Amino acid sequence: MRRLLISALAVPLLLAAPARADDDWAPPVTDAVVKKECGDCHMAFQPAFLPARSWRVMMGSLRDHFGDNATLPEDTVAHIRAYLETNAGDVIGRGVGRDFTRRIAANAAPQRITETHEFLREHRFSDSVWKRPDVVTKSNCVACHPAAERGYYED
Ligand code: HEC
Ligand code: HEC
Numbered sequence: 001m002r003r004l005l006i007s008a009l010a011v012p013l014l015l016a017a018p019a020r021a022d023d024d025w026a027p028p029v030t031d032a033v034v035k036k037e038c039g040d041c042h043m044a045f046q047p048a049f050l051p052a053r054s055w056r057v058m059m060g061s062l063r064d065h066f067g068d069n070a071t072l073p074e075d076t077v078a079h080i081r082a083y084l085e086t087n088a089g090d091v092i093g094r095g096v097g098r099d100f101t102r103r104i105a106a107n108a109a110p111q112r113i114t115e116t117h118e119f120l121r122e123h124r125f126s127d128s129v130w131k132r133p134d135v136v137t138k139s140n141c142v143a144c145h146p147a148a149e150r151g152y153y154e155d
Contacts (some may be wrong), residue, residue, distance in 0.1 A: 002028055024093035028151040031083045036081065037072055043149055048097035049113040055084035057109045066111075096153070114138040120136040 026046035029035050038044045047055060059081040062070040072080070088095030090104075100118045104110060113119055119138075129135065134143050141148040 003145045023099070024096070026096040026151040026153065027087065028090070028149065031080075033076060034080050034083050037076065041070075042066065043140060045139075045141075046096075046151055047084040048089045048092055048095070049100045049116070049119075050088060050110065051090040051101045051104055052085040053109040054090035055081065055088055056109060058111055059084065077102065091148075093139060112139070 026048040029039070029044040029047060035044050058065070059077055062072060062077065085091070089101035091097075100116055101118045110116055114123075123138070130138055132143075136143075136148070141153075145153045
């Protein structure tokens with residue numbers, strides 16, 4: 001009897017867990033090429049944080065990538081672009097992907113996650129926080145989200 005009661009309770013809990021976690025979890029980058037080429041200078045950001053059109057623009061302008069030259073061979077660029085577009089926030093359409101891309105105007109292709117409406121809404125900190133020596137820049141997700149590379153952004 002006791003056993004039955006436990007399993008009856010466990011089922012709804014198990015069903016509820018992924019839905020809740022979805023809001024602060026972005027599917028991590030699994031592609032080895034993307035991990036290597038886009039995880040060298042900073043963390044390999046999860047494609048869910050921007051819409052496909054943003055990644056398309058970025059992959060077409062690697063010569064001037066935020067002041068750095070991040071050019072790659074053409075076939076590597078095509079491979080990375082396909083991965084980022086397939087896994088973009090507006091394509092997966094749920095969880096963090098939906099939250100971060102739904103307010104972006106259809107004709108806009110923001111290049112920074114850190115300038116999106118949703119990022120700014122979740123990160124209303126004073127300048128002194130962003131200038132902390134362990135933070136330095138807003139894009140340093142790992143400074144505050146230790147499991148960011150695995151896609152976890154819980155508070
Ligand atoms: C040669 C170094 C380098 C490589 C390689 C590189 N990046 Fe960057 N990336 C930068 C720099 C520098 C910034 C600006 C960081 C800042 O201002 O905090 C940046 C910023 C970004 C941002 C915006 C972060 C924000 O503020 O929201 C995204 C998105 C991004 N890179 C994606 C990529 C992708 C995708 C690749 C692989 C194709 C890549 N990067 C490869 C140097 C690099
Ligand atoms: C200075 C520390 C700091 C940095 C850097 C930072 N975050 Fe955060 N982030 C936070 C805090 C604190 C919260 C919780 C805010 C709240 O609950 O009001 C948060 C919340 C979030 C959330 C929402 C989680 C939820 O439970 O809904 C996401 C997603 C997120 N951050 C992604 C990022 C990404 C992506 C980056 C890098 C591009 C980043 N953060 C950089 C501190 C930071």
